[in-house]
Amino acid sequence: MTQDPSTGLIVSSLEVWRGERRLFGDLSFELHSGQVALITGPNGAGKTTLLRMLAGLSVPFGGDVTWDGTPVQRLAAEPRAAIAYQGHLDGLAKNLTVAENLAFYRALWAGEGAVEPLLDELGLTEFADREVRYLSAGQCRRAGLGCLRLRRASLWLLDEPLTNLDAAGVDVVTGWLQEHTANGGAAVVATHQADRLDGAVAVAVEVEL
Amino acid sequence: MDAFVLVLRRDLKIAFRRWAELATPLLFFVIVASLLPLAMSPEESQLRGAGTGFLWVAALLSSLLALDGLFSNDAQDGTLEQLALSPAPLSVIVLAKTLAHWLVSGVPLIVLAPPLALSFYLPAEALPTLVGALLLATPTLSVLAALGAALTVSLRGGGAIIGLLVLPLTAPVLIFGARATDLAVHGEPTLGPLYLLAALAVLAISLGPLACAAALRVGLE
Numbered sequence A: 001m002t003q004d005p006s007t008g009l010i011v012s013s014l015e016v017w018r019g020e021r022r023l024f025g026d027l028s029f030e031l032h033s034g035q036v037a038l039i040t041g042p043n044g045a046g047k048t049t050l051l052r053m054l055a056g057l058s059v060p061f062g063g064d065v066t067w068d069g070t071p072v073q074r075l076a077a078e079p080r081a082a083i084a085y086q087g088h089l090d091g092l093a094k095n096l097t098v099a100e101n102l103a104f105y106r107a108l109w110a111g112e113g114a115v116e117p118l119l120d121e122l123g124l125t126e127f128a129d130r131e132v133r134y135l136s137a138g139q140c141r142r143a144g145l146g147c148l149r150l151r152r153a154s155l156w157l158l159d160e161p162l163t164n165l166d167a168a169g170v171d172v173v174t175g176w177l178q179e180h181t182a183n184g185g186a187a188v189v190a191t192h193q194a195d196r197l198d199g200a201v202a203v204a205v206e207v208e209l
Numbered sequence B: 001m002d003a004f005v006l007v008l009r010r011d012l013k014i015a016f017r018r019w020a021e022l023a024t025p026l027l028f029f030v031i032v033a034s035l036l037p038l039a040m041s042p043e044e045s046q047l048r049g050a051g052t053g054f055l056w057v058a059a060l061l062s063s064l065l066a067l068d069g070l071f072s073n074d075a076q077d078g079t080l081e082q083l084a085l086s087p088a089p090l091s092v093i094v095l096a097k098t099l100a101h102w103l104v105s106g107v108p109l110i111v112l113a114p115p116l117a118l119s120f121y122l123p124a125e126a127l128p129t130l131v132g133a134l135l136l137a138t139p140t141l142s143v144l145a146a147l148g149a150a151l152t153v154s155l156r157g158g159g160a161i162i163g164l165l166v167l168p169l170t171a172p173v174l175i176f177g178a179r180a181t182d183l184a185v186h187g188e189p190t191l192g193p194l195y196l197l198a199a200l201a202v203l204a205i206s207l208g209p210l211a212c213a214a215a216l217r218v219g220l221e
Helices: A047-055 A077-081 A098-108 A115-122 A137-150 A167-182 B002-017 B019-039 B044-065 B069-077 B079-085 B090-119 B124-151 B159-185 B191-220
Strands: A009-018 A021-031 A036-040 A062-067 A083-086 A155-159 A186-190 A205-208
Touching: A009 A047, A021 A047, A021 A062, A021 A205, A036 A047, A047 A083, A047 A155, A047 A186, A077 A083, A083 A137, A083 B079, A098 A115, A098 A137, A098 B002, A098 B079, A115 A137, A137 A167, A167 A186, B002 B019, B002 B090, B019 B044, B019 B090, B044 B090, B044 B124, B044 B159, B069 B079, B069 B090, B069 B124, B069 B191, B079 B090, B079 B191, B090 B124, B090 B191, B124 B159, B124 B191, B159 B191
Parallel strands: A036 A186, A036 A205, A083 A155, A155 A186
Antiparallel strands: A009 A021, A009 A062
16 A cells, blocks of 8 residues: 555654753654554653653754644644644543543544543553552553543554553553554554564554664 | 643642642631731730731732742653643743632632731721632732742742842832722722723733743753
């Protein structure tokens, strides 16, 4: 299948500094529908910084990040909603219950999908009405990643999605990644645990920082 | 607009679950105001003279005290990133959060002010003006404090810095608010300072959220 070269996520000559140190200077890659990019590298290599730039949270020092031809910083509301970012913070309010948090994001993104079956899939049904502050780190991670299923994003930006997850949790997330790419979605995954994704997810682009 | 209602309801829900944090600034307001008669003579004429100004300073400090969690909780749990990336304009979301904050901190303050004013022997005729002035002044204070909170969102323990940043900016609110109350105490027309307070509120509400949103984006970087 040939791809329109201007669609998808295009990173060209990206340059990133942290303080006085140059993390990387000339990073370029392209990601199209149905593909997964894997970002690997040691601690401090700039994986999180890169993902935040792809999401449009940080401004690149040099180079461009475009999504369907528009720089991610200047996306209009609709294409912006097509990009889902899950950082290493889960984005769950500690004083709201799991169900309330998920319902909030579902409404914020004008998303679809019911909350109950998702909680069931995540194994969080019995914790649905419990405030997030009483949950374990792994349960928070599950709930945070669950937000991805409540919206129609075509690009997932995942920062260490497998952290704190048990084997069953990893299976759920890799299953989602497979389904997402099979439906034409794309994903950028930054992880130390690339071996846990191997085999389950076909990686089209590998970026080593 | 949907996002506005959504964020407002979410923040109110969270605020009521953390009611102890809500009560602290209000109790602070009441206690500080009750300490004044102990510090100076409890004579009627003295208290009436100092009461107006003191009430306003106490209100100002307690509204700042309430502000620490406005953005910092959301920044710590990652909600702020998600809000910044949401399709709704960040300034609208900021306005909703500021309104939620005003409803749970500003409004109780307005309710508490008249009984405290009476304890300073302020005449009952001055109370409508005091309440009106607080109604116009507290939204401006909330916006200014939100601006301080947005500027310090990336700092850990930015509470004290918020005060240093914001307190000088609250001077006009203090001047016109205390002036209006003082004029009312002496039975003189108060419309002038009230109009100026209203003008400040319009300025703050219309421009403040835009500035807050810009500050938050910088803070998130």
